[in-house]
Amino acid sequence: MLKQSFKQTGILVRFIVRQDRVRIPIWIISLLLITFSTAISFSGLYENQQERQAIAQTMLNPVMTAMVGPSEGLDNYTNGAMLAHQMLLFTAIAVAIMNILLVAKHTRMEEEDGQVELIQAFPVGRLSNLSATVLVVCGTNVLLAFIIGFGLAALRIESLGLEGSLLYGAALGITGIFFVGITAIFAQLSESSRGTIGFSFAVLILAYLIRAIGDIGNETLSWFSPLGIVLSAEVYVYNYWTPILLVGLLALLLLVIAFFLNSIRDLGAGFLSSKPGKIHASLFLQGPISLALRVQRTGLIAWAIGILVLGASYGSVLGDLESFFKDVDMMDALLTQVDGFSLIEQFIPMLMMVLAMFCTVPALLIVFKLKGEEKKGHTESLLTRAVSRTSVMGSYVIISIVTSVVMLLLAVVGLWSASVAVMDEAIPVRTLLEAALVYLPAMWTMIGVAVLLTGFLPQFTGVTWLYYVYSFIVVYLGALLQLPDWMGKLTPFGHIPQLPVEEMDFMTLSVIVIIAITLIILGFVTYNRRDILG
Amino acid sequence: MSIVQTHNLTKKFGKFTALDQVNLHVDEGEVYGFIGPNGSGKSTMIRLLLGMIKATKGEATIFGMDAWKDAVDIHKRIAYVPGDVNLWPNLTGGEVIDLFMKLRGAGNKNRREEMIEKFKLDPSKKCRNYSKGNRQKVALVAAFASDADLYILDEPTSGLDPLMERVFQECVLDAKKDGKSILLSSHILSEVEKLCDRVGIISEGKMIETGTLSELRHLTRTNLLVETKLKVIGLQELRGISSIKETGQVLSFQVDAEELDMVIKYVSQFGIVRLESAPPTLEDLFISHYEVKPNVKTVI
Incomplete structure (x- = not known):
């Protein structure tokens, strides 16, 4: 019976590899590019140990600890220590996202769409699909770990030794495998692929937050987060392998549970079942706008809570930061140095930029939902009724713009309320609001790009994400990586006046707003002229 | 097997x-x-x-x-x-x-x-x-x-x-x-x-x-179409007859299988000119089962 359960896994493995022949290489190559190019750029950026040590000083604050992880290697900030400190956590998160998406696609998503049923009607074991998925995706992680490990060592950069490099790769790979386990379990528990992906992402976000809180104050807490455990490997500093082993064991346990759950359930069923819905459309659900809103209700609520928590978690750090700055007298490369402003105030623009970036994601997701609905043929059923294309697209754009404002306000509310609780001299809410709202034009420009692509080149809406990631890296890490100024000017976020440190610049903001409106109008015009996909 | x-x-x-x-x-x-x-x-x-x-x-x-x-x-x-x-x-x-x-x-x-x-x-x-x-x-x-x-x-x-x-x-x-x-x-x-x-x-x-x-089919009704010399009267009083449609001298109706013999005997008194019978389609069968359902429910 047990052997029967895995029958024909081999063929399915090859089949999944065939399906993902493009997707998996793209993920691996992107992760390699990010890792190798950062490693190379770090080694060119700082001439000697003194320069690196100076940067290390700027990292010694709770905000950075919350963002990138503990600061064990800061005493001797070699190239390797710097790479592991600044890049390992973010890369590990990217790897986790890759694993969540890959596993969810081949398990619950294909089950939902009926492909698993087709396969299961052949002499194929009941657990074969799950085991083939796990094998392929874990294999991807192992491959990634080895290429990154040997690749980093092969760069021959001072202090990137072979052991450390292999550990760096292993830390990424094992994080990936852990999230294979998480996603595999939620694929059994949840009845939908949305649920599977949603719950898995929730675990990832929770892991990040627990680690952030743990790293600032309570180190034991970090051990409850897989990301925290992985970071305690202290790659390129002490090179501990035990944490990797520990996460590996946890992953194995998760996988065993997932296989067990799969073996005792019916195909198509989950353990968290869905509730019956309403029989009639509510008074609220009466037109394209409310339909668009209703369809995305759950996602938007989840984002709203997430953004509020994110704001609050940054806010709670401000207290630590305040006392920290009182003790240490130092300058920060990340900050624009202006007289007459407290260091805390100088931190605000960067915080706001990061929050605005996060708040842009749900706004963009709404615009992309329009294309998603179109591809599924849902838009067609609207357009064949007395609804114009302008009003369909308009509903999504309006919701997207309102979302950008609401999310940003929620972030400020979270930030402000937490900071009031922890700070001796609270920052006035007006200062925070101004510093945040000034980013709205930049967010609307991103929305504009998404709308234009939806209208003009619907196959390439994904380019918006590339532009988004570019903006994030350039503006967030620009100062750190010492990127040239013009690169920052290629994104709307790079033009926003940094309140309260800089002067308000209505001229620039108006220009950005006009650009955003132009992009959106062009999107409407092209959307009205093109064929509807289906 | x-x-x-x-x-x-x-x-x-x-x-x-x-x-x-x-x-x-x-x-x-x-x-x-x-x-x-x-x-x-x-x-x-x-x-x-x-x-x-x-x-x-x-x-x-x-x-x-x-x-x-x-x-x-x-x-x-x-x-x-x-x-x-x-x-x-x-x-x-x-x-x-x-x-x-x-x-x-x-x-x-x-x-x-x-x-x-x-x-x-x-x-x-x-x-x-x-x-x-x-x-x-x-x-x-x-x-x-x-x-x-x-x-x-x-x-x-x-x-x-x-x-x-x-x-x-x-x-x-x-x-x-x-x-x-x-x-x-x-x-x-x-x-x-x-x-x-x-x-x-x-x-x-x-x-x-x-x-x-x-x-x-045996369990259900047969479709009959009858044309007679004299006008058929009293048909609706018979058992097992339904959906009677009358166009001039031509009558069409459905008969329960077990009453078929009796109905034919009755109708033949009026002098049959034309008689067509069609087996019930699966659709008739299906619908007859579907319609019966509420009654079954009340019995149980």
């Missing part, structure tokens, strides 16, 4: 009973039609037989093996086509057919080409570009190109055009000629009438009627 046999097969989803003590058997070389309204439990039945869901009570055997425990062995000799075929968007139809044939193990390259030709499928297209009907063709080609002993077909023609429907019917009859057994669940009653030796009607998870078409 029974290829498929179920005994008091019951499936509950929580409190909801999807299938309630269903007994069914499909014999070797037989085409068994499985009909019932939406949500009556047809697909649940088929998924139980395929070992994808586990029965709450009762048992299902195929080729004498347990449908759940021996699923892998059973599936070596089964071909399945669902009504809603979703394929992998970035693979071609040809690739999917090959995968399906490889997964079953046995398969015939020539039959594959023959079936692709027959169903007029373009196997070089990516699945994302196929229409519903074409996706269904992919599954049908893979099924009929295989050398299965039992074909389980769950509304397999729901997306096909009438021409392709005919090709499908030929394939079923060919398979039957080769001694294969077929379990066909369908909504298209004319198709079931044309193809099936025996029929089972399921409603609300219960098998309410099963037998050959003529056996089932």
Whole structure:
């Protein structure tokens, strides 16, 4: 019976590899590019140990600890220590996202769409699909770990030794495998692929937050987060392998549970079942706008809570930061140095930029939902009724713009309320609001790009994400990586006046707003002229 | 010999009973039609037989093996086509057919080409570009190109055009000629009438009627059309008569099978000029069962 359960896994493995022949290489190559190019750029950026040590000083604050992880290697900030400190956590998160998406696609998503049923009607074991998925995706992680490990060592950069490099790769790979386990379990528990992906992402976000809180104050807490455990490997500093082993064991346990759950359930069923819905459309659900809103209700609520928590978690750090700055007298490369402003105030623009970036994601997701609905043929059923294309697209754009404002306000509310609780001299809410709202034009420009692509080149809406990631890296890490100024000017976020440190610049903001409106109008015009996909 | 046999097969989803003590058997070389309204439990039945869901009570055997425990062995000799075929968007139809044939193990390259030709499928297209009907063709080609002993077909023609429907019917009859057994669940009653030796009607998870078409017909009304010399009077007072329509001297009505003899005797008094009788269509059968249902409920 047990052997029967895995029958024909081999063929399915090859089949999944065939399906993902493009997707998996793209993920691996992107992760390699990010890792190798950062490693190379770090080694060119700082001439000697003194320069690196100076940067290390700027990292010694709770905000950075919350963002990138503990600061064990800061005493001797070699190239390797710097790479592991600044890049390992973010890369590990990217790897986790890759694993969540890959596993969810081949398990619950294909089950939902009926492909698993087709396969299961052949002499194929009941657990074969799950085991083939796990094998392929874990294999991807192992491959990634080895290429990154040997690749980093092969760069021959001072202090990137072979052991450390292999550990760096292993830390990424094992994080990936852990999230294979998480996603595999939620694929059994949840009845939908949305649920599977949603719950898995929730675990990832929770892991990040627990680690952030743990790293600032309570180190034991970090051990409850897989990301925290992985970071305690202290790659390129002490090179501990035990944490990797520990996460590996946890992953194995998760996988065993997932296989067990799969073996005792019916195909198509989950353990968290869905509730019956309403029989009639509510008074609220009466037109394209409310339909668009209703369809995305759950996602938007989840984002709203997430953004509020994110704001609050940054806010709670401000207290630590305040006392920290009182003790240490130092300058920060990340900050624009202006007289007459407290260091805390100088931190605000960067915080706001990061929050605005996060708040842009749900706004963009709404615009992309329009294309998603179109591809599924849902838009067609609207357009064949007395609804114009302008009003369909308009509903999504309006919701997207309102979302950008609401999310940003929620972030400020979270930030402000937490900071009031922890700070001796609270920052006035007006200062925070101004510093945040000034980013709205930049967010609307991103929305504009998404709308234009939806209208003009619907196959390439994904380019918006590339532009988004570019903006994030350039503006967030620009100062750190010492990127040239013009690169920052290629994104709307790079033009926003940094309140309260800089002067308000209505001229620039108006220009950005006009650009955003132009992009959106062009999107409407092209959307009205093109064929509807289906 | 029974290829498929179920005994008091019951499936509950929580409190909801999807299938309630269903007994069914499909014999070797037989085409068994499985009909019932939406949500009556047809697909649940088929998924139980395929070992994808586990029965709450009762048992299902195929080729004498347990449908759940021996699923892998059973599936070596089964071909399945669902009504809603979703394929992998970035693979071609040809690739999917090959995968399906490889997964079953046995398969015939020539039959594959023959079936692709027959169903007029373009196997070089990516699945994302196929229409519903074409996706269904992919599954049908893979099924009929295989050398299965039992074909389980769950509304397999729901997306096909009438021409392709005919090709499908030929394939079923060919398979039957080769001694294969077929379990066909369908909504298209004319198709079931044309193809099936025996029929089972399921409603609300219960098998309410099963037998050959003529056996089932016996249970219901015959359509009669009578033209008489004299005007027929008093017909509505007779037992077992319904849906009387009168156009001049021509009367059409339905008669319960057991009252047929008495009705003919009565009508013949008026001098028959023309008499046409038609067997009830499956649709009549289906609807008569459907309409009876509320009464059954009150009795229980």
